[in-house]
Amino acid sequence: MGEQAHAERDWAAFQYEIYLNGMTGAVPRMPADLTRLEELAAHRLGPGPVGYVAGSAGSGRTERANRSALDRWQIVPRMLRDVRRRDLSADVLGSRLPAPLALAPIGVQSIMHPDAEPAAARAAAAHGVPFVLSSASSTPMEEVAAACGDGVRWFQLYWPKDREVTLSFLRRARAAGYSALFVTLDTWLLSWRPRDLDQAYLPFLRGVGTANYFTDPAFQAGLAKPVHEDLDAAVLHFVQMFTDPGKTWDDLAFLREHWEGPIVLKGVLHPDDARRAADAGMDGVVVSNHGGRQVNGAIGAADALPGVVDAAGDRLAVLFDSGVRTGDDVFKALALGARAVLLGRPYVYGLGLDGQAGVEHVIRALLAEFDLTLALSGYTAPGELTRDALVRADR
Template identity: 50%
Template sequence: MSGAGLARLSTIYRQGVLGRRPAVPADFAELERRARRASSTRAWAYVAGGAGEGRTMRRNREAFDRWAIVPRMASGAVDRDLTVELLGARHAAPLLLAPVGAGALMGTDSDVKIARAAAATGTAYVFSNQGCNPMEDCAAAMGDAARWFQLYWSKDEQLVDSLIARAEAIGAGALVVTLDTTVLGWRPQDLNLGSLPFSRGQGIAQYTSDPRFRDIAAERAGQPSPKPEVTLGAIRTLIAMTRNHPGRFWDNLRSPLPRASVETFLDIYSNPGLSWDHLATLRDRTRLPVVLKGILHPDDARRAFDLGADAVVVSNHGGRQVDNAVASLDALVSVREAVGPDATVLLDSGIRTGADVFTALALGANAVLLGRPYMYGLALAGQSGVEDVIRNVIAELDLTMALTGTRDIAAITRDLLVPAV
């Protein structure tokens, strides 16, 4: 993606000559404002909200503000090489799309649109285990483009194996096991609305498309269950479950399966007892590279690699799980020091701009995962909105490299940063 920055500037300014402004703002603050206006209250609470008082979310951003970039002059760096190698594969830029659940809150066929946008921009997409489109549909939309798969470790071990097998079958380049959501965090924005998208059948498409899960749900549907209280809200929820379940609406409305699927999901989707012993079984269960996501403590990072993990993602789940947790960027520094220079370490949580990507790389990340910004692009303009956000972030990274005299990703080093005053 050499020259991505100048190409992006040229595209936008040439359109400006014709009186056309970008549908997706170039700065995050305006992107966030417009996306909020375009989103429902429930959607915004889930996607933009965080845990508790929001201190971890704020801390993620404050951590970036504590570092300042020191540009170097007269480098003659006309061309830049943004490519990186991750887990044996070459990527066009050190940027992947993070898994975000229940994306249909921000737009229909969300995961397929995101997949197409990722393919169009040459960006790897980590399919969400809590997606709204089956992974097979997303893979088909991407062609040969790079995709990874996120795994939430279920209480049902056969379901774990089934999801892994499907990830292998769709050509996933890695299995990303999320460790920090064995239970849902305290999320007041959702709680104040009494809103959980999964209880309406949103974000469970990987499950309702899975043969093992369907067997479990069918068994549950065949058992007697107490009649739910009939309220207007309950009727609306039933209609939502019916619409979000695979198959024809009227057939689903007469079937107990949509409700049974939701209840089954809520019971087994994540295993609160997840331990290192579970993770130790992965090497015998998959041929895919294993990435452990949610690492914040250096001892956990060491243990992950000792266990045979191929990479870790330093992440606090975008501030959505533990309030007052350490910022991911701060944790990155201690994790990199603990595991040495050769281990593959990615950063998630708090990335908003190309300058953020530069800072994370300088502090030791091999690549970063982008989350909320591309979801806001989806809310504003669907697939093209996601593409615009990706291109803007990569363009700013490229321009930042040009203006700091760095010709390739390896040249983005710690000596280009100083503590901000």
């Protein structure tokens, strides 16, 4: 999709498509209000899979803080501005995108739908939205890359203890056309997650979410028998090397040496960590608390965003996730200084409810609402948004 096509994309027209389809008696299979997806998924899918996606650390305090942080900001619409022509396109990590949105890395998607990550990747590519593949995917990275076609794809790394496996992942990802590397920093250990614990549900122990590892030659070299001959031993090897809580800032030099494209650190919440990322030669950060899944009682991501943006200056691309559910959430994150937003749980609920079509619905609905919010607030492009577009409700 060329730049001209990006500029002419009328995301808001999705609402009229729905209305016109209604003239023939057709109504959408999925709700227009994306905040309803979790409840629908809970009714239609099993408690283990839904709990794994929806669950949070501890009492869920951080997940609630994410929503409160976004809700504290209120949009101040401006009037009598020409908003007939709008261009939502954005330059992010070396790619020209039709909108400042990507699908966040979420693993083990096969627990929600048998078509798993390839279905979500096809949906993303169909609308020009980058797909960020999790290391812990249910599908090998090469198969997901094929599903993306010519679409922009980025690879998320849970940084293993085994250096050879890390190098192999990086080589495979580059060969498969993943253009940026997202390194998750906040999941060196799994947090206390009551919904998963109450179901005794951890897909990795069943060999789900391990496809990239089980197909990796460096990983296989560490096994006494092939995976299919001794699954338990393969799972144990995976668990022992999945992440490394001993990693420090000094270790980033290894990734910088072995990855040629942009490197983005995911999970940054403190301004000083943004500065250290820039000093280490990183290209971006994602302001994220893992959707509230890691540290119960942590700062809401939108509360952390302005400080990280100010610290990053023009040295880093700042992206945002955690708590995004609606088009106005996207508006607020961009006005607070994010260059793009990663959408997480809602698209996975869409996948669980209706496969690829469900993910496409979520993408189109979110961007239609964002486009309309942008126009009705008096703006025609994401780059026009500043903090002046918002006020805090608690001031």
